[in-house]
Every structure is written in C-alpha cells, then in structure tokens.
C-alpha cells in the first residue's frame with residue numbers, strides 16, 4: 229500500500245505568516261486555529277517503516293513532532309524512519325528543512341543537478357556530511373527507485389518531469405550555480421508503488437498547465453497541485469507584495485487559464501491543492517472561493533491528512 233501523509237499544505241510563510249495581518253492570518257491566530265498550516269511537504273511509504281519526504285520545509289521539525297509515523301522506533305536510542313528526501317525545487321520552503329536533519333542519521337537527498345548545485349554552493353548545507361547524507365542527482369524523465377539506508381530497494385518508483393516554473397526566487401538577477409539552462413529547476417513527480425502499480429502525481433509548483441501535462445496526468449487516481457494563489461494578481465491587490473503568481477512560477481486557482489479551469493475536463497479521481505499561500509481566500513471555509521474550488525472537485529487538506537492508495 230502506498231501511504232501518504234500531508235505534513236504541511238501552506239506556501240512559503242505558512243499560515244499564519246509571522247509578519248502578516250491579512251484576513252486569513254488574523255483568523256488563524258484568533259478564532260479559527262483550524263486554518264493554521266505548515267509549509268508544504270508530504271511523506272510517502274510503501275512499507276509503513278521507511279518514509280521518504282517530498283521536500284523539506286522550514287517547518288519540518290514541527291511536522292516530524294506531529295507525525296507519529298516519522299518518530300524513532302520504540303527502543304532505539306537514535307533512529308529515524310526517514311530514508312530520503314526528494315526535492316522538487318530549490319526554493320527556501322523546499323530545502324531549508326534539511327538543516328533540521330543534521331543530527332547524524334543516514335538518509336539520501338534526491339534532487340536535480342541544478343538543485344544539488346544550489347546546495348553545494350551554500351556552505352551551510354555542509355552540516356549534512358556527505359558520507360552520511362548522500363546526494364543523488366535525478367534526471368528529467370528518468371525513473372529512479374529511492375534506496376533505503378542499507379542500500380535495499382524501497383519499492384517506490386519515482387519519475388521526475390519538467391514543469392513550467394521559475395528558478396529559486398533568491399537567485400533572481402544572480403548567476404545560477406547550476407548554469408544557464410533552466411530545465412530542472414521545477415519538477416513534477418510521478419510516484420508509484422511498484423508492487424501494486426498504484427500511483428499519484430505531485431506538482432507543488434507549476435506556472436502553467438500545458439497540453440503535455442494534461443495528457444500525462446489524465447487517468448490518475450490522485451494529483452497534488454499548485455494552489456499558491458486564487459488570483460494571479462492577488463498579492464498586489466491585497467497590498468501584500470509586488471509579484472504576480474505567474475512571476476513567482478505559480479499558476480492561479482481561478483481564471484480562464486487557472487488550475488481549476490485547466491484541469492476541469494481531465495479524468496482525475498482526487499485533486500488536492502498544496503502550497504497554498506495565506507493570501508488565498510479559498511483557505512477560508514465559508515468563502516465563495518472555497519465553494520467554487522470544492523464544487524469543482526478540489527480539496528484543501530489539513531496538515532496531517534493521511535491517504536492510502
């Protein structure tokens with residue numbers, strides 16, 4: 229069985245964001261604590277004993293404390309069920325949780341060479357000793373099977389694929405440590421349980437739904453998809469920022485070319501938004517935006533949501 233735990237569903241900053249007084253953040257601090265959400269990451273396992281994280285958010289320590297499946301096994305003085313971390317991009321909200329995994333347990337980081345180059349160019353990541361924490365390059369459209377710490381196969385097959393997106397925000401205007409070619413900065417993943425063939429897709433960042441992407445994910449039982457903003461200009465009109473969703477590499481939920489409309493005719497059993505920014509009104513349970521999303525078949529998950537395929 230393929231087990232999935234949503235460790236966090238929020239975009240960068242989380243809900244509430246430390247310096248934000250927008251309606252969602254105010255509600256999350258006050259009368260609606262159920263709106264609180266940590267930054268986006270999921271954990272996956274096929275044996276319920278070894279787990280792989282998809283991205284390592286800045287909230288990882290809190291997420292691990294809250295998730296019993298990821299606790300050390302009973303009786304072990306030092307142990308973690310986490311066998312690896314698969315990175316889909318090099319953004320702060322995808323990589324900085326690695327710094328909370330620096331206490332000497334072995335695991336492997338799987339990432340595109342461009343993201344590995346970012347880690348390599350930042351000496352703070354040297355806190356993860358490469359003899360204990362291996363770094364394995366993954367390639368676009370090349371299936372791979374993550375390994376357990378003893379080298380045994382995990383039973384998972386992961387296919388990374390390129391999706392429309394942007395390089396990490398903090399690299400804007402600076403040379404990319406991985407060179408000029410942009411392919412690989414934003415990956416989607418197809419993740420399959422090799423024993424059962426059950427699979428799902430993970431796309432926490434995607435700037436545009438191409439025809440190629442539609443045909444790729446058609447027929448899937450489950451898709452996690454970029455839900456950063458409701459409207460492309462949401463941060464600007466709310467006075468919260470100067471960038472559109474597209475400029476940050478994120479498609480909007482709404483609009484003619486948004487995620488809801490673009491994927492409306494595609495056969496997908498379960499559609500779940502992930503990486504939802506605190507500015508997004510669809511987070512509010514009673515909002516018209518939430519009703520539109522839900523009536524279009526989309527779910528907005530709470531942290532800790534478990535799914536078994």
Ligand SMILES: [Zn+2]
Nearest residue numbers: 248250253506
């Ligand atoms: Zn806010």
